[in-house]
């Protein structure tokens with residue numbers, strides 16, 4: 624039986640997507656060739672990448688609004704520098720909500736002045752700072768919508784006249800937002816869209832071309848816009864599997880549908896964390912993530928017992944990030960509600976036997 628997979632990333636993908644992706648490895652499109660041995664410029668693959676682009680815009684309701692969809696490599700981590708390389712002339716503002724934001728800030732500092740408008744580092748990033756002021760003389764404002772490691776999520780986004788740039792790696796396609804408020808969204812595929820190997824970038828073309836520096840071709844968004852993500856060989860398998868996942872999501876009813884399921888899942892788990900005296904949540908309640916729930920045992924002596932129980936229950940990937948410890952249940956789009964129920968059952972079993 625497939626495990627209940629709470630892995631934070633790479634993460635669970637829909638079973639039917641895995642099935643189709645594995646078939647395409649052997650025989651793609653009934654052409655007696657593998658997806659990964661045909662030219663990326665051949666008609667069958669061009670059809671795939673075009674469909675993936677369309678699905679992204681459709682699911683995010685960004686059609687005909689001047690956005691370009693790119694499938695790049697180097698992970699979200701390469702976007703930490705690429706955003707700054709392409710957008711930062713003099714000064715940018717960043718909200719620091721965790722490890723990923725901090726890494727983005729570090730890279731941006733190589734290219735210009737970085738104002739950290741607020742940081743939740745004083746409390747191990749267990750909340751989202753609010754009521755900060757964003758300077759007006761900036762090239763862009765950058766934030767991280769969901770903090771995968773700490774289990775916090777931005778429920779609203781600040782108003783700014785500067786372009787809004789957001790790392791949505793771990794919650795893109797999970798909830799409805801007015802995506803047209805963002806000028807550049809990036810996301811490593813392996814959290815909620817597909818396998819590792821490609822990074823989604825959705826960018827409003829009008830914000831580009833404003834920096835004075837020269838940008839190497841491979842790090843220039845315009846290169847990939849002009850060449851439709853085919854300046855060099857794109858990660859064909861990651862793009863194909865992402866396309867399948869987007870298609871799966873669309874057929875389910877899109878973001879509107881999956882958001883309801885995601886809220887059901889997180890509500891079920893947080894209710895148990897709050898009810899069960901053996902557990903406590905680590906993120907501030909109002910900022911809790913619907914994707915990654917972080918929690919701890921109130922009595923560390925029960926660790927071995929709990930770990931044995933959840934492993935016996937066919938659960939995978941519940942360990943907290945190595946930098947924070949504790950537990951983290953990642954409930955991405957493809958995780959079924961019954962997997963969360965299986966975890967809740969284990970938590971109740973621990974209470975019962977103690």
Ligand SMILES: *Cc1c(COP(=O)(O)O)cnc(C)c1O
Nearest residue numbers: 698699700723771790792793811
């Ligand atoms: C995982 C993650 C990253 C890093 O992604 P890579 O693709 O491994 O570079 C960046 N930001 C967030 C929010 C993440 O969850």
